Amino acid sequence: MGVSRRDFLKGSGAAAVGLALSDKPASATDKIPGLRTKGSTTTTSVCPYCAVGCGMLVQSRNGKVINIEGDPEHPINQGSLCSKGSALFQVANNERRLTKVQYRAPGSTKWEEKSWDWTMKRIAMLMKESRDRNFVKTEKIDGKEYTVNRNEGMAMIGAAALDNEECYLLGKFARAMGVGYLEHQARI
Numbered sequence: 001m002g003v004s005r006r007d008f009l010k011g012s013g014a015a016a017v018g019l020a021l022s023d024k025p026a027s028a029t030d031k032i033p034g035l036r037t038k039g040s041t042t043t044t045s046v047c048p049y050c051a052v053g054c055g056m057l058v059q060s061r062n063g064k065v066i067n068i069e070g071d072p073e074h075p076i077n078q079g080s081l082c083s084k085g086s087a088l089f090q091v092a093n094n095e096r097r098l099t100k101v102q103y104r105a106p107g108s109t110k111w112e113e114k115s116w117d118w119t120m121k122r123i124a125m126l127m128k129e130s131r132d133r134n135f136v137k138t139e140k141i142d143g144k145e146y147t148v149n150r151n152e153g154m155a156m157i158g159a160a161a162l163d164n165e166e167c168y169l170l171g172k173f174a175r176a177m178g179v180g181y182l183e184h185q186a187r188i
């Protein structure tokens, strides 16, 4: 059955009167679902991607990150995040994320799971071997010998997410190893 314009106006008028006379007016919040972050723990953090260093609020429940958003009280970003920072949640919760060290021996086609203890020792051993093999103590320029203490077999690179103190320590460490090829991600 069709509804005429007159019937429609009559019906809406009756509904409006019904609403006005009802003792429980509809509330604007009746249909709003509960916050998904309700009952979670909020921790402040800093985006690890670039040197802007945007502040973030990380909400977690039972040790699991359930939401990440910009921190409105942070002086740098005041709540905003770029597309990379906004997608950081997918780094914390991603079934494809590796959480254990994977090692493939020279010539092997298989990956093996290794402990961090094993891995750190192996990295340290290889760095020492490489430094000793490539260390240049002196260099002759125009017939005169200069002490250079240069490690020509190694380069180091810092990432933009490193803070001042980490950059300072990495710089000191690189120079202690004789590394001259010291660069930064943002300059490449």
Ligand code: SF4
Pocket: 047, 048, 049, 050, 051, 052, 053, 054, 077, 080, 081, 082, 083, 084, 085, 086
């Ligand atoms: S949110 Fe974007 S701009 Fe801010 S620190 Fe992260 S990557 Fe840099």
